[in-house]
Amino acid sequence: MxxxxxxxxGGIATGKSTVSNYLAEKYQLPILDADMYARDAVAVGSPILxxxxxxxxxxxxxxxxxxxxxxxxxxxxxxxxxxxxxxLIHPYxxxxxxxxxxxxxxxxxxxxxxLLFEVGLTNIVTETWVVSCSEEQQLARLMHRNNLTLExxxxxxxxxxxxxxxxxxxxxxxxxxQSLEIxxxxxxxxxxxxxxx
Numbered sequence: 665m666x667x668x669x670x671x672x673x674g675g676i677a678t679g680k681s682t683v684s685n686y687l688a689e690k691y692q693l694p695i696l697d698a699d700m701y702a703r704d705a706v707a708v709g710s711p712i713l714x715x716x717x718x719x720x721x722x723x724x725x726x727x728x729x730x731x732x733x734x735x736x737x738x739x740x741x742x743x744x745x746x747x748x749x750x751x752l753i754h755p756y757x758x759x760x761x762x763x764x765x766x767x768x769x770x771x772x773x774x775x776x777x778x779l780l781f782e783v784g785l786t787n788i789v790t791e792t793w794v795v796s797c798s799e800e801q802q803l804a805r806l807m808h809r810n811n812l813t814l815e816x817x818x819x820x821x822x823x824x825x826x827x828x829x830x831x832x833x834x835x836x837x838x839x840x841x842q843s844l845e846i847x848x849x850x851x852x853x854x855x856x857x858x859x860x861x
Contacts, residue, residue, distance in 0.1 A: 668772040669765065670855075671789030673780035675827045676820055677806035679795045679840035679847065684776045686848055691772075691855060696764050698757050698777045705756040706730045712752045719748075740819040754783050761788055781833055782825050793854060794834035796827050797841040 670687075674680050687693045706713045708728050717724050720738065725731050739746035761775060765788065777785050786792060797805075799821075806817045831837050836854045840847045 667765070667768065667770075667790070669789040669791075670772065670774045671780050671786065671792045672774060672776045672795065673778060673792065673830060673834075674795035674838075674840075675802055675824055675830070676778065677802055677809055678797050678827070679838075680776055680778065682840070682844070682847065683793070683795050683838060683851055684774055686851055687774050687855065690852075693772055693774050694768065694770070696761060696773065696775045698761070698775070698779070701757040701760040702753050704760070705753045712756065715752060716749070736820075740816070740823055743823075746823060750783070754779075758783075758785065758788070761785070779824065781830055786833075791835040792833065793836040793838055794827070794830045795838045795840050795847075796831055797839070799827070801841055802827070 672680055672684055684695045684697070688695050704710075706716065713724075713730055716730065716735070720735070723731055723734055735749070739749055761777075765773065775789055777783075777789075780786060780789070780792060802821060803814070803817055806812060806820065807814065810817070810820075812820070838847060838850050838854065
């Protein structure tokens, strides 16, 4: 049986979680989340966290967990540092996805991968869905959601491939610039149209 592996991506704060939560609730589809695996990669006591703590001073909180806010400030200001962090975390995330895909015996699996195109993970999915909205909406949502300044939000958005590029590469584009109802209807349409190869 051929598995349908849906890779959901988009920009930061464009609505990927809204789409994946809907697929989990309405269609009972299992969701694999790259962000969750990335958090596991830097769990207290992990080899990756040890490497990070050796590179940066004061990067650990009193409970020995990662100070994510401080790391965010470092990596979004310095591309070389971001690439170094990604070189540690991305192989771990890829390995986790591969393990779960092999184990999964069902027909359809959803993989939420914010950097799907950037890190070349398109080869582990059978179709790509991009959740998109206007740049203004993305910026406003990100600032509101993460309590960021305009400059901080712009730095995070700039660290990813532009949404316009992602839309060109996608098999399905889900427009999240209008109402939630319109977005979810487009998800219904996409899930019921298996990609024709």
